[in-house]
Amino acid sequence: xxxxxxxxxxxxxxxxxxxxxxxxxxxxxxxxxxxxxxxxxxxxxxxxxxxxxxxxxxxxxxxxxxxxxxxxxxxxxxxxxxxxxxxxxxxxxxxxxxxxxxxxxxxx
Amino acid sequence: xxxxxxxxxxxxxxxxxxxxxxxxxxxxxxxxxxxxxxxxxxxxxxxxxxxxxxxxxxxxxxxxxxxxxxxxxxxxxxxxxxxxxxxxxxxxxxxxxxxxxxxxxxxxxxxxxxx
Numbered sequence: 001x002x003x004x005x006x007x008x009x010x011x012x013x014x015x016x017x018x019x020x021x022x023x024x025x026x027x028x029x030x031x032x033x034x035x036x037x038x039x040x041x042x043x044x045x046x047x048x049x050x051x052x053x054x055x056x057x058x059x060x061x062x063x064x065x066x067x068x069x070x071x072x073x074x075x076x077x078x079x080x081x082x083x084x085x086x087x088x089x090x091x092x093x094x095x096x097x098x099x100x101x102x103x104x105x106x107x108x
Numbered sequence: 109x110x111x112x113x114x115x116x117x118x119x120x121x122x123x124x125x126x127x128x129x130x131x132x133x134x135x136x137x138x139x140x141x142x143x144x145x146x147x148x149x150x151x152x153x154x155x156x157x158x159x160x161x162x163x164x165x166x167x168x169x170x171x172x173x174x175x176x177x178x179x180x181x182x183x184x185x186x187x188x189x190x191x192x193x194x195x196x197x198x199x200x201x202x203x204x205x206x207x208x209x210x211x212x213x214x215x216x217x218x219x220x221x222x223x
Contacts, residue, residue: 047211047212092206
């Protein structure tokens with residue numbers, strides 16, 4: 001199985017700052033089928049990015065995804081208070097899907 | 109609009125069974141693979157099983173031999189039959205699908221295994 005490792009575990013930043021979240025895969029996978037999700041307590045995961053860099057419908061352009069191969073990044077520019085959440089990466093190239101352990105973003 | 113609606117969760121004793129359902133709409137159901145993903149309270153996301161459009165099925169090691177996934181293309185539904193349930197199966201269960209324009213998830217159905 002492909003192992004996804006996210007870093008850092010927790011990020012504490014102020015509104016207006018930039019957050020950079022990393023997701024490293026144990027091996028490359030087809031077509032960079034890498035997604036990023038935001039999850040708030042009691043809610044289902046919300047798709048932010050798929051295919052490594054394509055923003056999902058209705059996602060603001062301050063969320064951006066980049067990377068290829070085994071190294072991927074989610075950037076949240078100009079943080080807002082409502083961005084406080086846990087962020088997960090996921091590979092969906094083939095079964096089993098695998099997920100990173102999550103990065104918690106705290107807004108000071 | 110793609111919609112996935114899970115049902116069938118509840119409280120069950122260890123060793124018991126439950127059957128989850130996921131009703132889909134807004135896409136050509138028979139053409140896509142359907143997945144189940146679970147999330148224990150306060151923990152991360154874990155893939156459980158998939159039913160491919162080809163008819164193939166896949167399972168995680170932790171549920172293989174206990175869970176059975178199936179799909180009914182005429183009813184646009186996917187099912188997860190869960191037998192020999194254990195306390196560590198307690199989680200919110202989501203169904204999900206990858207289409208050409210994204211990855212869609214339902215809101216989940218809660219399974220609690222406890223005596």
